[in-house]
Amino acid sequence: MSLFRCPICSAPLTRGERTYTCPNGHSYDISKEGYVHLLPPNQMHSKTPGDDKAMVAARNRFLSAGYYQPLRTALEELALRYAPAPCAVVDSGCGEGYYTAGIAQALREAGRSPAVAGIDISKFALRWAAKRDRETEFAVGSAYRLPVPDGCAHLLVNCFSPLAAEEFHRVLKPGGVFLYVVPAPEHLWELKEVLYDTPYPNPDETIPYEGFQLLEVVPVETMLHIENPEDLQALFQMTPYCWKTPKAGVERLRALSQLEVRAGFRIHVFRRDMA
Template sequence: MSLFCCPICRAPLERGERSYTCPNGHSYDRAREGYVHLLPANQKHARDPGDDKEMAAARSRFLSADYYAPLRKALCALALEHAGAGAAVLDAGCGEGYYTAGLFGALAVAGRESRLAGVDLSKPSVRLAAKRLPHGEFAVASVYRLPVGRRQIDLLLNCFSPLALDEFRRVLKPGGVYLYVVPGPEHLWQLKQVLYERPYPNPEQAIPYEGFSYERIVPVEADLAVEGAALQDLFRMTPYYWKTPRAGAQRLAALDGLKMRASFRIHVFRREG
C-alpha cells in the first residue's frame, strides 16, 4: 500500500507498476520515472506551478556538488535519532530529492528501511527526485493539500518550503517529529552584499505552534567557496533570483567566484496528543 491517498476521495492508494488506484475507481498514471501527478486541476493556481525546468536543474547541479552536505548530514543524524525501522517519512516540498535521498540512505545503512514519500508543486523537480531515488514515492502535489491520510507519518521534513501547519498536524502521528529548516540570520550574507545595496539579516525566531512541542533548534554552519557556473546555479535556486535588481545580478555575473557562509536552523518539533 502506498503512503499516498486519493486527492479526490481521500481513500488509500495502491501503487501498481503503471498507475496508482483507489477502491473508489480513481486512477492516476505513473510517469516513466515513477512519480505520479496528484494535483487536481482545481487546486492549481498556475499552468505550471512551482520551479521551472531550468531552476530545478540548477538546484540539482548545485546540491549534487554537496555544497550543502553539512545540512544533509545534520538532517540524517536527526532522522536516525527519531525514526525507527519501518518509519513513514514524508518530505513536504522535496524539490529534486537531495535531502530525501540522504534520509533514505542514512536509515537504510542503519538497517532501518523506511517508507518514504516526497511531494512538490514542481513537476520538473519531482521528476528529478524520482530519478534520484527510485525506492521512494514521489508526487506532484501541494503541501497545503497533502495527498496523505490522517496520522500516517512518523517523520516530516520541511526544508525551505511553505509552512502548511494544518496539514502537517493532520498527517503526523501523535509523537511524530517535524523537522523545519529555515535560513539563519546571515545565510549567504556575502552573496546578498553583492546583490543588494542594503542587505538585511533573516529573522532569528523560535515560534511555538499549536499542536507541537518544541524539542530544540539545531544550528548548521558551513563556509562555501562557490566558483564558475555553480555561482549562477546557486543564485537561480534562491528567492533572490526573483527579487534582485538588474544591477545586482550584473555584479554577480561579473564574478568568477565568491566565498560565503551558509547558515541554517533546523527547528525540531514533536506532534502532541
Template sequence: MSLFRCPLCAAPLERAAGAYRCPGGHSFDIAREGYVHLLPPNQKHSALPGDDREMVLARREFLSGGYYRPLLNTLCSRILALSGETPALLDAGCGEGWYTAGVAQALRAAGRRPQIAGTDISKFALRTAARREKGAEFAVASSYRLPLADGGVDVLLNCFSPLA
C-alpha cells in the first residue's frame, strides 16, 4: 500500500502496474521516470509549477559540492534517534531527492526498513528524485495539500520548502 492518498477522494492508493488506483475508481498514471502526478488541475497555479530544468540542475550541482552535508548528517542522526524499525517518512518539497536519498540510505544502513515517499510541485525535480532513490515513491503534489492520511507518516521531512 502506498503512503499516498487519492487527491480527489482521500481514499488509500494502491500501486498497480503503471498506475496508482483508489477504491473510488480514480487512477493516476506513473510516468516513465517513476513518479506519479497527484496535483489536481484546479490546484495548479501555472502550466509548469515549481522549479524548471535549469533550476533543478543548478541545485543538483550545488548539493553535490557537499555544502549541505553537515545538515544532512544532522537530519539523519535525529531521524535515526527518533524513528523505529519501520518508519514511514515523507519528504515534502523533496526537490531532486538529495535529502530523501541520504536519509533513506542512513536508515537502511542502520538496519531499518523504511517506507519512503517524496512530494514536490516540480515534475522536473521529481524526474531526478525518482532516478536517485529507486526505493521510494514520488508524487507531484503541493506541500499545502499533501496527499496523505492524517497520521500517515512517522517522520515529515521538509528542507527549505514552504509548508502550510
C-alpha cells in the first residue's frame, strides 16, 4: 500500500509496475530511477525547482563519504525510540535520501515493518534517493502540500529543509513525533572563518509550534577531518554559502587542501498533540 495520495483529487494512490494510479483515473509515471512526480504544475515556481544537479551531486559525495554519520546515527536512534511497530515515516525535504535510508534500514532491522516515504522538491535529489533505497517510496512534492493523507505518519523527519508546521501537524497522527534538525551555533565555524572576514554564529533558539509539545533537544557534535580538496569543495558547494560568498573567500578556500572543521546539529523532538 502506498503512502502517497493523488495531488489533484487527494484519493489514495496505488503503485503499479510503472505508474501510480488513483480511483478517479489520474496516473503518474514512475521514473527509471524509481521516484514519482507529484508536484502539480501550478505549484511549481520554476521549471526545475529545488536544488540543482551540481549542488545535489556535491551533497551526495560528501554525505556518502560518511562525514555526517553521527547525525544519521542519532536520527536512527531517535526513530527507534519513538516509532512503533508497524509504523509509517515521512521525510519532508529528504534530498538524496541519506538520512531517509538510514532511518528506514534501522527500523527494518528492528522489525518495525516501516512504510517510508521521502518527499523533496528537487528531482535531481530524488534520482539519488530512489537508487539509494529501493524499498522506500520517493516523490517530487512540496513541503507545504505533502502528497500524503491526513494523520498518516507516526514519525516525520525534517533535516535542514523548509519547516511547514501546519502541514506537518496535518500529516502526523495524534501523538506522532516530529524530528527537526537545525545547525548548532558554531556549525562549520572553521569553514566560515575561511570564507568570511567576520563570520557569525547561527541562532540557537527553540521556537514553540502550535499543536506540538517539545520533548527534548538532542545535540550532535563532531569534528570533521577533511583531507582532500574535492571533499572540501563538495562541503562548500552543498551549503548556502556557495551562493553568497565573496570572491576573496572562495579563492581562500580553493587554496586549501585540507581542513578540520566542527559540525554541530540540534535535533528538536516534538510530539503532536492528541487533539
